[in-house]
Amino acid sequence: MKILPHIKVVRYNLFMNKKMIVVKFLNSSYELDSRDKREVSVLSELFSKVYVVDYRVKPQITHDKNVIQISRKKKYSKLWIIRFFQIVNKLFLKDPLFINSLSPDVISCHDLNALLIGWISTLYNFKKKPKLVYDSHEFEMGRKTIKPRNFLQSHLIKFLESYLIKKCSFSIMVNESIANEVTKIYNLKTKPIVIRNVPRVWFIDESETQKTRIYLDKLFQTSNNVFTLIYHGYVTHGRGVEKLIEILKFDKELRLVILGYCDDQKYFALLQDLVKTFKVEKQVLFHDAVEQHLLKNFISAADLGMVTFQALSKSYYFGLPNKLFECIQSLTPVITSNYPEISNIVNDYKLGLTVNPNSVNDIYNAVKELKENRFLYYTFKKNLAKAKLILNWENESLVLKNEYKKLL
Numbered sequence: 001m002k003i004l005p006h007i008k009v010v011r012y013n014l015f016m017n018k019k020m021i022v023v024k025f026l027n028s029s030y031e032l033d034s035r036d037k038r039e040v041s042v043l044s045e046l047f048s049k050v051y052v053v054d055y056r057v058k059p060q061i062t063h064d065k066n067v068i069q070i071s072r073k074k075k076y077s078k079l080w081i082i083r084f085f086q087i088v089n090k091l092f093l094k095d096p097l098f099i100n101s102l103s104p105d106v107i108s109c110h111d112l113n114a115l116l117i118g119w120i121s122t123l124y125n126f127k128k129k130p131k132l133v134y135d136s137h138e139f140e141m142g143r144k145t146i147k148p149r150n151f152l153q154s155h156l157i158k159f160l161e162s163y164l165i166k167k168c169s170f171s172i173m174v175n176e177s178i179a180n181e182v183t184k185i186y187n188l189k190t191k192p193i194v195i196r197n198v199p200r201v202w203f204i205d206e207s208e209t210q211k212t213r214i215y216l217d218k219l220f221q222t223s224n225n226v227f228t229l230i231y232h233g234y235v236t237h238g239r240g241v242e243k244l245i246e247i248l249k250f251d252k253e254l255r256l257v258i259l260g261y262c263d264d265q266k267y268f269a270l271l272q273d274l275v276k277t278f279k280v281e282k283q284v285l286f287h288d289a290v291e292q293h294l295l296k297n298f299i300s301a302a303d304l305g306m307v308t309f310q311a312l313s314k315s316y317y318f319g320l321p322n323k324l325f326e327c328i329q330s331l332t333p334v335i336t337s338n339y340p341e342i343s344n345i346v347n348d349y350k351l352g353l354t355v356n357p358n359s360v361n362d363i364y365n366a367v368k369e370l371k372e373n374r375f376l377y378y379t380f381k382k383n384l385a386k387a388k389l390i391l392n393w394e395n396e397s398l399v400l401k402n403e404y405k406k407l408l
Contacts, residue, residue: 019048020047020048020105020106020408021047021048021049021050021051021102021103021104021105021106022043022047022049022050022051022104022105022107022108023050023051023053023099023102023104023106023107023108023130024036024039024040024043024051024052024053024108024110025053025095025099025107025108025109025114025117025118026052026053026054026055026110026111026114027054027055027110027111027113027114027117028054028055028110029054029056029071030052030054030056030069030071031054031056033110034292034322035197035322036110036135038199038200038397039108039135039195039400040052042397042400042401042404043067043108043404044065044066044067045401046401046404046405046408047066047105047106049066049068050067050068051068051069051070051102051104052067052068052069052070053070053072053098053099053102054069054070054071054072055071055072056072056073057073058073059071059073091120092120095117095121096118096120096121096123096124097121097124099117099118099121100124100125104130105128105130106131106132106169106407107121107122107130107131107132107133108133108135109132109133109134109135110135110137111135111136111138111140112134112136112140112157112160112161112164115132115134115164115168116164118130118132119164119167131168132164132167132168132169133168133171133172133407134168134170134171134192135171135172136171136172136173136174136178136182136192137174137197139173139178139182139314139315139318140157140161141154141157141158141161141181141182141185141314142181142313142314142315142317142318143313143315144238144312144315144316158185161186162185162186165182165186165188165192166186166188169407170192170193170403170406170407171192171193172192172193172194172195172400173192173193173194173195174194174195174196174197174320175194175196175318175319175320175341176194176341177318177340178318179191179192179193179194181314181318193400193403194399195397195399195400196320196325196391196396197320197321197322197325198391198392198393198396199322199325199326199329199392199393200392200393200394201329201389201392201393201394202296202326202329202388204296204300204329204330204331205297208297209297209300209301210301211297212297212298212300212301213228213301216228216257216285216298216301219285219287220255220282220283220285221282222255222282226253226254226255227253227254227303227304228255228256228257228301228302228303228304229244229254229255229256229257229302229303229304229306229367230256230257230259230298230299230302230304230305230306230332231244231256231257231258231259231260231306232257232259232260232295232298232299232305232323232326233259233260233321233323234260234261234262235258235260235261235262235267235268235271236262236264236267237264237267237312238309238312238313238316239308239309239310240306240308240309240310240337240357240363241258241271242270242271242274243308243357243358243360243363244256244258244306244308244363245271245274245278245280245284246274246278247360247363247364247367248278248280248283248284249278249279249280250364250368251364251367251368251371252283254283254371255283255284255285256283256284256285256306257285257287257298257302258271258284258285258286258287259287259288259290259295259298260289261288261289271286272286295326296326296329296330299326299327299330299332300330300331300332302332303332303333303370303371304332304333304334304335304352304367304370305323305324305326305330305332305333305334305335305352306334306335307324307327307334307335307336307337307342308336308337308355308357308363309321309337309339310337310358311337311339311357316339317339317340318339318340318341319339319341319342320341320342320345321342324336324345324346325391325392328351328384328387328388328391329388329392331381331384331385331388332384333351333352333377333380333381333384334351334352335352335353335354335355335363335366335367335370336352336353336354336355337354337356337357338354338355338356342354345391349383349384349386349387349391350379350380350383351380351383351384351387352370352380353370
């Protein structure tokens with residue numbers, strides 16, 4: 001399918017405030033978060049100086065036009081008593097005072113832990129009170145954690161978010177369902193704005209797609225006409241990968257690419273055991289994560305994008321993962337979980353099929369339908385070409401720019 005050679009993007013003229021400084025604060029690595037990078041590109045248009053303060057293994061300072069990235073190193077003692085005081089110092093003194101030293105007019109905080117530190121920093125600023133922006137990347141009250149939160153932890157999180165969100169000039173949620181839930185839980189007068197995690201417009205080079213398909217053929221040692229499924233992203237529990245491996249046992253003319261990083265060796269061993277149990281060794285390829293500029297080639301080289309998350313938490317149930325939008329930009333039809341937000345997109349734009357992610361039969365029947373019904377498959381392909389012109393960062397960023405314009 002040919003891609004439109006030109007996409008007209010609406011220009012949104014906003015002045016850059018020559019005097020105002022914004023700090024984007026993360027308790028994690030900025031390099032690993034494409035959403036934050038897109039948001040910082042908006043901030044760089046509006047503010048005279050943007051400081052990005054994050055944490056990573058190797059601390060460094062980099063400059064790019066009016067964006068200054070300051071990466072710091074998290075290092076805690078193994079002794080719990082020393083570790084405790086280090087965390088307290090970081091939370092109440094070290095980080096707040098460092099943010100203050102940058103003289104921000106606005107502090108955009110990535111998730112609740114960063115918001116707490118951002119708010120504490122405003123208490124130390126006696127000359128001017130920076131405005132706070134809560135940039136929540138998940139549904140905090142329904143977040144999936146390594147260990148389930150106990151009663152005390154849950155109520156502490158709820159108290160903190162309830163108190164701090166009302167101290168913000170505005171808040172950002174990743175979809176309508178989460179914004180509605182947060183508004184209801186905390187009885188907010190103003191609903192958070194919704195900024196979905198969508199990529200910029202991707203231009204697909206058909207020749208690069210074909211090269212990647214040939215590359216996959218060689219790794220699989222199979223021919224080009226084998227129907228290919230792809231799961232891309234972090235490989236972990238709750239993403240439905242186990243079910244995707246199992247459906248292969250029903251059809252030897254299916255193959256699955258698992259493209260991503262897995263840091264849980266026990267879980268990775270479990271997946272490998274499943275491959276052996278179902279005797280689908282020749283049908284599964286575990287491939288390392290690739291750079292963003294190569295990712296589109298892998299997704300577009302697949303026949304179906306699989307986004308069958310399981311509702312291990314409310315955050316997953318209400319989730320609208322960027323994987324969906326990356327499949328849209330790659331013009332790859334999708335099979336997704338039948339949860340509210342993701343179903344709305346898939347069904348409204350008619351981009352694929354939704355399934356019960358806990359049912360192997362349901363997933364397989366959907367795959368079989370799109371493998372055999374070529375008319376339906378190519379109807380979805382045509383719809384994807386239209387949807388990608390709407391569901392992209394060029395359009396989504398206008399909402400964010402408008403909200404900052406009000407703040408300025």
